[in-house]
Amino acid sequence: MIGFFKGRKQEEPIDIRNRFNWIDELENQKLDLSGQDFEARLTEIKSVHPFLKSEDGQRLIQSLYDDMIGIGFPEESTKIELDLLSEIFSPETLDLMFFNPSNGLGNSFHEGQFQDLVEVDQSYSYLVVPKGLILVVGSSNTILPVITSIVLSYICGNVTVCQLSKLNGGVISKFIDGMPSRCSAYTHYTGLDHADPVDVGILKQALIEVPWNVINVWGGEDANNFYFRNVAENPARPRVLNMEPLTGIVIIQKSFLQNNQNKVSADLARSICEMGQQLCSSPTEGYIVDDCDRGDEADAFFTDLIDDLERRFVDFENFETSYFKLDRMLTFAQDHQSRVHLSKKYGNKISVIQSKDQSVFEYLDDTQSVSIHERRNFLELIEVGSFASLLGLIRRVGQKHTHREIKKVQTILVFGDQGFNTEVLRLAKKVGAYRVVDSRYIFERHPLEALDGSHLINEFTYHLSVIGSVPYQQPG
Amino acid sequence: MAGPFSGYGIEPDLRIENIPTSTDPYYQALRDVLSSGNILETYSFEDTTKLQQRLLYPYLEYFIRNDNNDYYKNLFYNRGIAKNKKGELKSDLQLHDLIKLRTHSDDLRGDGQKDRLVKHAVGSDAGMFFKSSGTTVGTTGPVDVFRSNLTLSLSRLTNGNLIDWSIGKKIDHGECLFHMAPEMTDFLAFAAIGSDFLRHRGLDVSFGAKVNSGPADTTIWQRIGPDIGEMRKFFSSPSDTKYFIASGVGLYKMFMEPVGLRKFGMKLMLNAPPVYLGKDGVLMIGGGLKRLPEEITSLSQVVQATGENIIAGDNRNGDPAPVIDMLGLTESINVFIGIPTSPFSDEPWVKYPHPLTYVALLNSPNDLTPVENPEPGKEYLMFYVNLMTLDYVEAIVPGDFVLASEAKGTITTALGDRNVAQPGFIYSRRAEQNEGFKIREGCG
Numbered sequence: 065m066i067g068f069f070k071g072r073k074q075e076e077p078i079d080i081r082n083r084f085n086w087i088d089e090l091e092n093q094k095l096d097l098s099g100q101d102f103e104a105r106l107t108e109i110k111s112v113h114p115f116l117k118s119e120d121g122q123r124l125i126q127s128l129y130d131d132m133i134g135i136g137f138p139e140e141s142t143k144i145e146l147d148l149l150s151e152i153f154s155p156e157t158l159d160l161m162f163f164n165p166s167n168g169l170g171n172s173f174h175e176g177q178f179q180d181l182v183e184v185d186q187s188y189s190y191l192v193v194p195k196g197l198i199l200v201v202g203s204s205n206t207i208l209p210v211i212t213s214i215v216l217s218y219i220c221g222n223v224t225v226c227q228l229s230k231l232n233g234g235v236i237s238k239f240i241d242g243m244p245s246r247c248s249a250y251t252h253y254t255g256l257d258h259a260d261p262v263d264v265g266i267l268k269q270a271l272i273e274v275p276w277n278v279i280n281v282w283g284g285e286d287a288n289n290f291y292f293r294n295v296a297e298n299p300a301r302p303r304v305l306n307m308e309p310l311t312g313i314v315i316i317q318k319s320f321l322q323n324n325q326n327k328v329s330a331d332l333a334r335s336i337c338e339m340g341q342q343l344c345s346s347p348t349e350g351y352i353v354d355d356c357d358r359g360d361e362a363d364a365f366f367t368d369l370i371d372d373l374e375r376r377f378v379d380f381e382n383f384e385t386s387y388f389k390l391d392r393m394l395t396f397a398q399d400h401q402s403r404v405h406l407s408k409k410y411g412n413k414i415s416v417i418q419s420k421d422q423s424v425f426e427y428l429d430d431t432q433s434v435s436i437h438e439r440r441n442f443l444e445l446i447e448v449g450s451f452a453s454l455l456g457l458i459r460r461v462g463q464k465h466t467h468r469e470i471k472k473v474q475t476i477l478v479f480g481d482q483g484f485n486t487e488v489l490r491l492a493k494k495v496g497a498y499r500v501v502d503s504r505y506i507f508e509r510h511p512l513e514a515l516d517g518s519h520l521i522n523e524f525t526y527h528l529s530v531i532g533s534v535p536y537q538q539p540g
Numbered sequence: 541m542a543g544p545f546s547g548y549g550i551e552p553d554l555r556i557e558n559i560p561t562s563t564d565p566y567y568q569a570l571r572d573v574l575s576s577g578n579i580l581e582t583y584s585f586e587d588t589t590k591l592q593q594r595l596l597y598p599y600l601e602y603f604i605r606n607d608n609n610d611y612y613k614n615l616f617y618n619r620g621i622a623k624n625k626k627g628e629l630k631s632d633l634q635l636h637d638l639i640k641l642r643t644h645s646d647d648l649r650g651d652g653q654k655d656r657l658v659k660h661a662v663g664s665d666a667g668m669f670f671k672s673s674g675t676t677v678g679t680t681g682p683v684d685v686f687r688s689n690l691t692l693s694l695s696r697l698t699n700g701n702l703i704d705w706s707i708g709k710k711i712d713h714g715e716c717l718f719h720m721a722p723e724m725t726d727f728l729a730f731a732a733i734g735s736d737f738l739r740h741r742g743l744d745v746s747f748g749a750k751v752n753s754g755p756a757d758t759t760i761w762q763r764i765g766p767d768i769g770e771m772r773k774f775f776s777s778p779s780d781t782k783y784f785i786a787s788g789v790g791l792y793k794m795f796m797e798p799v800g801l802r803k804f805g806m807k808l809m810l811n812a813p814p815v816y817l818g819k820d821g822v823l824m825i826g827g828g829l830k831r832l833p834e835e836i837t838s839l840s841q842v843v844q845a846t847g848e849n850i851i852a853g854d855n856r857n858g859d860p861a862p863v864i865d866m867l868g869l870t871e872s873i874n875v876f877i878g879i880p881t882s883p884f885s886d887e888p889w890v891k892y893p894h895p896l897t898y899v900a901l902l903n904s905p906n907d908l909t910p911v912e913n914p915e916p917g918k919e920y921l922m923f924y925v926n927l928m929t930l931d932y933v934e935a936i937v938p939g940d941f942v943l944a945s946e947a948k949g950t951i952t953t954a955l956g957d958r959n960v961a962q963p964g965f966i967y968s969r970r971a972e973q974n975e976g977f978k979i980r981e982g983c984g
Contacts, residue, residue, distance in 0.1 A: 391905070391937070395619075399618050412907070431646070
């Protein structure tokens with residue numbers, strides 16, 4: 065029995081315990097997990113990898129695929145997500161995550177952290193211990209991040225509760241329940257509907273009254289506002305780890321482009337096409353920095369880029385009204401001296417806008433702008449005369465209606481020589497970007513990398529410091 | 541209060557001699573075309589195309605000549621039809637290049653038209669603003685289009701051509717009742733232009749609705765009610781030629797919705813149904829399915845249900861009055877007119893443009909390419925350019941889908957055969973607002 069409902073008024077009809085019978089078990093489960101062996105959990109999760117290659121595993125994956133397509137997920141991105149799902153469980157990936165020197169050696173398993181007392185010097189040792197109770201809030205656009213959070217939380221020794229979208233919540237729980245692991249026993253689901261007034265009441269109650277240690281929100285502006293506002297009233301002061309809507313940009317050195325046009329075009333097209341440009345890393349604006357001092361336009365590159373985009377084209381559902389708005393955006397761009405490159409084959413389903421010095425959309429009003437979440441194969445490439453102008457342009461990305469709700473730039477895709485790339489790295493620090501990548505890592509995450517500046521393993525654990533000269537045995 | 545309908549509507553004397561553009565050669569060229577008789581009755585498809593091609597450069601040059609703040613010089617260059625920003629047009633332009641100048645209806649909401657107006661229309665009070673109902677959500681207000689008296693003077697001729705052609709004779713006498721309020725002729729394009737043309741031709745124009753007083757925060761649409769006296773007067777008139785001009789929803793509310801006591805009450809008040817329109821009477825309808833209940837999925841349902849009660853004659857033995865359905869848009873100075881059809885006909889309701897309206901059928905919203913030989917029965921996106929709109933380039937993508945009709949040079953209507961000057965189309969639907977499943981925001 066947990067004691068966090070003590071102050072609750074009896075007359076209120078909403079009670080989270082009436083809806084979720086596992087609520088009262090959370091505290092016991094936390095104790096139970098804390099007594100278990102970390103390495104055993106890690107090994108257990110690694111065993112999911114061969115399972116997914118087995119017939120049973122393939123059946124499970126096929127069933128997830130059918131469910132996702134039934135919901136309306138685009139075919140291509142569903143395939144990519146499910147292909148990558150098994151990667152989360154590969155022993156190599158998990159070892160890299162947990163033996164991650166970039167995560168600070170203190171949280172790396174090299175020295176047996178997570179289960180053993182690590183002696184740093186004679187008077188200071190520490191244990192890495194789970195934080196306890198994690199709430200993961202999933203977004204509806206993808207399943208991988210939430211599954212990653214659930215699995216890492218479990219390995220770290222936490223009990224996890226998932227508030228998932230009605231849309232894909234069933235897919236995620238089906239997978240967790242279907243994999244050969246006790247993870248499912250320590251994972252619970254709320255499945256509350258924001259739009260339902262009763263559900264919202266229960267959700268608010270859960271946010272305010274359950275003593276979460278961490279709330280990990282994968283969601284958009286509305287979701288983040290909702291969770292942040294309500295969690296503020298929680299006396300346990302949970303740490304909120306919000307993965308906000310971010311975006312990617314591409315920075316191209318013109319001289320590099322001229323010598324590597326085919327590669328840049330192909331790699332950029334791939335970056336744009338993957339997952340319908342809906343990843344926080346997908347480039348949605350780009351810059352060609354003229355370091356040649358010749359002032360000639362990169363026309364041939366735009367032709368190549370459209371060709372490459374056509375080759376990789378994946379059709380998404382047609383939203384008629386969005387295409388009218390899109391055409392208004394494109395004619396707005398034309399009317400303001402930008403050049404608009406469209407596909408002869410797919411019309412404005414592939415649109416690349418060539419602008420000079422600044423984004424043509426800085427003065428576009430909201431009613432003309434197709435939401436970034438509805439745009440596909442759409443990129444504005446701005447030709448600039450100097451590297452110095454990039455700082456201002458990148459800072460303004462999120463202020464435009466075309467990037468409404470986007471908090472900042474997450475990923476910078478760079479095409480340049482070593483000197484240029486180094487400049488981009490310096491720029492990335494100034495604009496607060498999280499990643500500078502080559503095109504391969506637009507979609508993929510390196511197992512060693514932090515997610516938007518945070519290592520989930522760090523977020524789901526803390527250091528229990530042992531200080532002084534009193535001797536201890538390994539807790540085991 | 542200069543309007544002819546209780547102070548409302550387009551003023552009878554348009555005083556175009558006061559508008560300097562009335563001496564413009566393009567305006568004069570249009571007058572010449574329109575003064576040579578009703579070209580809908582004589583032009584073949586080829587003649588219409590030749591006319592439109594002949595007018596293409598003069599049309600574009602007109603906007604360069606009358607440009608305000610170099611809007612069109614820049615537009616033509618930016619959209620790829622001029623060589624430079626001085627207004628030098630490219631030498632190989634074709635009619636299909638007009639798609640490059642497209643404006644979407646939503647671009648004409650709020651102040652959208654303002655920058656596009658030519659000199660004579662900027663700040664002018666010699667004209668009228670027409671507005672859409674403004675009920676579309678998520679927009680910056682209603683479509684709002686200024687029509688100068690110069691354009692309105694041409695509209696009298698072109699819309700007159702269209703109705704004369706459809707009816708099959710020059711309309712110059714009779715009575716008409718608009719099932720709307722006179723106040724609407726001050727802002728509703730269809731009401732204003734239709735009533736103006738018919739009044740101009742000498743018909744007795746009346747209105748079957750009135751605007752009641754009501755709270756200040758209500759719209760005119762909420763305060764509108766029937767003008768029983770006017771309707772009764774029209775219905776009981778012994779004239780041989782009566783044109784009853786109503787919306788689908790108007791017919792529905794008068795003759796389909798009332799049942800039992802209400803139906804009896806309606807009959808008592810209006811002395812109708814049946815409605816006798818005289819032997820040459822015609823029912824003209826417009827407005828599509830707006831505000832009709834869900835179970836009504838086509839206007840033909842409404843005219844079939846009311847057909848027996850709207851009669852061309854003065855007694856029960858008369859035939860059902862033929863129906864002409866019109867597609868009127870706020871952002872089009874010309875209507876797209878239907879042909880007289882029996883209310884019980886199963887034939888599709890084809891709409892025909894005036895030869896001074898260039899119509900192209902486009903592939904789709906994501907491929908706005910004019911289709912060279914549209915396939916009959918296939919759905920396309922509509923685009924039109926009214927070559928006689930002189931206040932701005934009226935090259936519009938209204939967001940309506942149409943079906944291509946068979947291209948026939950002659951057609952048979954309920955009132956005889958007609959020459960066809962330009963292929964027609966069958967109205968299909970508005971663009972879908974439903975966005976279906978979309979990948980939502982979030983981090984990945």
